[in-house]
Amino acid sequence: MTRHPLPEGWVLRAVPGPQVPPEIVDRAVPATVPGCVHTDLLAAGLIPDPYLDDNETALAWIGRTDWVYETTFDAPPGAADRVDLACAGLDTVATVTLNGAEVGRAENMHRGHRFDVTSALRPGANTLAVRFDSPYRYAEAHRDRLGDRPNAYPEPFNFIRKTACNFGWDWGPTVVTAGIWQDIALHAWSTARLAAVRPLVTVADGVGRVELRVEVERAAEEPVTVRVEVAGATAEAVVAAGRRTAALTVEVRDPTLWWPRGYGGQPLHPLAVTLRAADGRELDAWSRRIGFRTIRLDTAPDEHGSAFALHVNDVPVFVRGVNWIPDDAFPNRVTRQRLAERFDQAAGANINLLRVWGGGRYESEDFYELADERGLLVQQDFLFACAAYPEEEPFRSEVEAEAREQVTRLAAHPSLVLWTGNNENIWGWHDWDWQEPLAGRTWGRGYYLDVLPRIVAELDPTRPYWPGSPWSGGSDGSGGEEIHPNDPAHGTTHIWDVWNTDDYTRYREYVPRFVAEFGYQAPPAYATLRRAISDDPLAPDSPGMAHHQKAADGDAKLQRGLDAHLPPPVDFDEWHYFTQLNQARAIQLGVEHFRSHRPVCAGTIVWQLNDCWPVTSWSAIDGDGRRKPLWYALRRAYADRLLTVQPRDGGLALVAVNETGRPWRAATTVTRLTLAGEPRAKTTYDLDVPAYGTVELALPADLARPEEARRELLVAEAGESIDRAFWFFAEDRDADWPAAAFDATVEDVDGGQRVRVTARTILRDLTLYPDRLDPAAQVDDALVTLLPGESATFVVRAPRPLDPAALTIRPVLRTVN
Template sequence: MRAVPDQQVPPEVDGATVPATVPGCVHTDLLAAGLIPDPYLDDNETALAWIGRTDWAYETTFDRPAGEHTRLDLVCAGLDTVATITLNGVEVARTENMHRGYRFDVTALLRAEDNNLAVRFDSAYRYAEAQRDRLGDRPNAYPEPFQFIRKMACNFGWDWGPTLVTAGIWQEIALHGWSVARLAVVRPAVTVDGDTGRVQVHVDVERAADRPLTVRAQVAGEHAEVTLPARRSSALLTLTVHRPELWWPRGHGAPHRHELTVTLHDSDGGTLDEWHRRIGFRSVRLDTTPDEHGAPFAWYVNEVPVFVRGVNWIPDDVFPNRVTRQRLAHRFDQAEAANINLLRVWGGGRYESADFYDLADERGLLVQQDFLFACAAYPEEEPFATEVAAEASEQVIRLAPHPSLVLWTGNNENIWGWHDWDWQAPLAGRSWGRGYYLELLPRIIATLDPTRPYWPGSPWSGREEIHPNHPAYGTTHIWDVWNTDDYVTYREYLPRFVAEFGYQGPPAYATLRRALSDEPLTHDSPGMAHHQKAADGDRKLRRGLEAHLPEPRDFDDWHWLTQLNQARAIALGVEHFRSHRGRCMGAIVWQLNDCWPVTSWSAVDGDGRRKPLWYALRRVYADRLLTVQPRGSGLALVAVNDSGQPWRASAIASRLTLTGEPKAKSTLELEVPAYSAVTVALPDELAQPDDARNELLVAETGDRTDRAWWFFAEDRDLTWPAAAFDATVEPTEGGQRVRVTARTILRDVTLYPDRLDPSAEVDAALVTLLPGESATFTVRADAPLDAAALTSRPVLRCVNDLQGRAPF
């Protein structure tokens, strides 16, 4: 790999031939060769902007593969993005779309030895800016031309991501030899009706010879066969399976899958090609029938209602070749452990890898897949109309076999943007994407994947005459909380389904220290500021703190409190939305993951470390949730049951002083049917404090893990006692066990062992203890940690340690 000559590049790169890893990209190759610094550290990203404005050439030589093949095709699974392919000096093709693959017949161009393959990548910037100038500019959320090229939009920067505009052979490239015929398309459509599963297998073949062929399919012990006469290239095979084991989403049953095999045979019976996938029998229904509250957005899988406990998913790395199956599996482990049941693949990234969807199938995680349009007005003129149609068709066919995929979404926020973001005047009648979302894409889905629902946008109300972000209809995004309002504003919404809402917090301390060389490290030091991409992000974080928490005295306090505030904000929102189960049937938090070390809305940071938000999600996304909610002029206890079994329990609700003195107590009998919520009004003696600044309410069913808390005043106004506790540390297998016993109330006890060792992590966080209670935390690290450091500030934190610490 090398920079194309006669360009402005650093001297060490000019003229250098760099070993290229395929799949990969220019950035990762230059980094591996030691020619650029790590773009994720400090502000190196800025100094590397020249890479995206440079043309690059990849080149290799190879011998013709052995064997007698009628055809030899060059198969390019993914080229990023504006590529010219040349074989032995002959131009094979030019491509302009990162999101689709290509296949070219190169049989006649190949020689026995020393074939030369070259792929030149023109600057994505130059291409996009030329298309913008030709078609007329269109508004978007960021000052970059990302909507004028079919490329991962967030390469051009986002309010959580760096501007690192890549180029390269980002997926596999290879020669494929075949004879007579091959399976060009296999598209299974799986349905379930009562006890009967049906697979309609649509097959297209590409021929190199006109003679009869046979297509066979089998699944779950059932077989089907079709003979294709000469010159015919399409077949439909139907397999009917009685009482198949169903695929269920996590929390509802096992995600059973069945091997579907399709084979292509020559007239003599020899096998020419074969195709294998693991499919799942399940039905998916989206209920949007208007009701007295507007119109719902409610999922039924196998006719069982599923409350979506979701997270938005962004690319896990700016450089996709670094996202291995092992890394994805770890991220999915984190999602499952946080009781998440759906991942929404956001429209500014990529269609994810085969590993991603296979892991989702395997684990029963639902997937909502956006088509790749986000936060911009997209041109519908050529070449984009043709490219979008080809891209969408290819990806629908590729992903159709996956039972985890339950919804196609036309775009992220573009219809909303057209309505509310002052787009209409600058567009002056030019195209902006409506034709994609409301005409082209639904037509493709109806033709190629009619078993799945399609929703034109996120957010979308269901009809053009209703505002796209109307909370009473369809899906809603709530961003006024982060941008302008206090997070208690979530309680002012009664949405049918919240597809995006989020609140920021910084990454783990060890992540910051790896990525930033700031000395001293402060909330607004240069590296921190560079790794905060949101507009006025630092100011918004401080605004959120001021509304709820004591004033931080130093960076350690700021880091702890902003992470805590993020967790509190999202927990409040989720508990509110789930407490209205039935009217609201889903919440998708922005966001699960990060693509680099950054202050963002994620629950898991760019180095894969869990933030306090992750622990909060684990609690508020549990199958059974107990929560105290304001109702009218009082308070109510709401029990939410997302399991398939009834929940019967006695809940004890107590009003206490902060020192633990009982003021009032009541026992409430709960009977919560499966897949429902029950609301019980609390009596005034519990809901009305004598001294709001010195009292709290706690409700539990006998298991402290399902405790519900209510504080009558904000932390900044409560008369907290100085935190006092006893702590012991003892070794355990693979780590250490920290036991904390409260002598005073301890609010949201959290350990940060990564401050002592970057490998360290803890199993629990945000634990509130009343005087006399204890909690045990298990810390795992590569080596034992210092016991004194592990049990003192800044590693061990609680809200009231800001009041000073009493001696042990």
């Protein structure tokens, strides 16, 4: 196999239509491949940045336009039995022509296509063109043909196999893309090639086993040999003339196991597969890295309902997860380096699982390789979200082809631990008033309960499949349908009443088996807002801020949360700090509550880690890659060892959670004291928490009942290596806070500045916002509460020294009081 990439020399043209602006008509635009129309037009200076202000609205015509990509290339040298045009990803409704002759069509962004162009090639220069029809026209035509189906947004994303959130979401812009979004190349080959390689990796009784399934495509009927090598073990198989498949098995004794981050190391072993002709010529080769580990999903019924617990190498892993959306609406911008930064941010917040959400895309090889290297588990949704999906043709065949390709592609990755059929669609059928408008039409059930589980069972039996998120399964753990799909006592649950209608303290009313989504909004970092929005002045309801708030009644829900907990903000700066603080507190409260009920609850997946553009959303990392205060709260709430005060049975309890393989023993004190720092009551415990265990200690009445709720708090401390746990008896809006008083010093350190703050009064949720002084500035900690006389040190990193005085005053330095 000889590969000839085709990344150069592409131009882009709009097919004439009444919606095309005059400056675009007949314009040949230099095109980047892989890429998309939006980024090419932006690079040429022909459109404004769709992420800034409300520019997105004026660019809606792009998704309703047909586009043609074209390049010229020389025919590859040398003789070959076959030359294929291999398109890893076409977005989406594509007609491919070579030298004016049609060689293939595609209508699914989520799978690759390979077209035989042997007879269409000619010596010397060849002209390749890819026409992309408007995604809207395609989707609307199928909608009109098959009958409309309910969905969460007034867009036809469920009638095209394309990234759903291209059509807008409650955190995303409507930028309906087109383009050659993944690699495109000529593959010249003779005799045979490796059409598919699927390694199934298992471990049993100290033996690692790789069962390799190979599919061969032929140009000649002669014997070929497949050879596999991994960790010093090898195997060979001859594929006889007329045969297309081979099965090989290699065994590795006592392999070093691959573990999730925090549970052990991540050893990876190169797996090499070669295909040779009878005369010994190498015809094709394939390689990946694999890890030896076992995965088991426990869904057994018990006295609480039925479980949902992941076991890796027979160790129960409490999932400390986040939901992952596309990191940019334009995939070509998401480089391996950018993914590595996000993964490092995830690991830095003690996260151990990323759920790739079903309204996005199957991620790049870089994504899964980085997850393998860093020990981040991956839950992979099939790409269906928040809508009823038609099961008629051409969709059924496209879904099956897409699923087969992606299950095969991802089988080698040890980080991938769970396949999920869809996001919220079964729940939607039950609870979102779909059944009457559907009037018996298909809505996707056949995919989630038949097509997809059958494909996973056939191609990847090493991993569990779960029909949906949320999904309760049967009462006997069998996956039946008799239980409501979002029953917290069974399987996985999504909790959205908190954000939509209730205060975040309602999280404490749930003791779920596994929370696959829950979230709370906040605006992005101030520097991100200032880059993206030109409003002057900025206000919560100024035009740019309103455009970058996509959630229904989002600002009213933010205000409801502030009213319940915090004093009225005096200006935009305080509104920004308070809304970010409220997001962090909401999620920290939820995570700590759910973790305190381990092992009944076996995991939490916060909505969401990241953003795809600058927006007010549920993310911990904003659209410019900056950490919101939520990130620091997650780092505490997801720590390996967690100390938390929880309400229990009308009183309070101290709960210690140990998510390590070693017992946790520490002298622990709980003190009730005034806001002025005066102790009122104190208790000491000898904490002894077993590995992967939880201990709950009821607090005596003299600690749990304050004399003056507005002026008192609890502090719990266990040794010196863990954050303290606080319990405030009154909401901030009601507390009798002293005006904040402190001393602060700033000194230069290598690569930044050290800010030391010493409290003269209590300082509640002390946070620095250095990005207000330099957009590139970052700080190592946030949301620090200090008692009188205590000190905290913050390290600020920035490309240039920041004004020391500005670092220690409003609006850079903030506290609740």
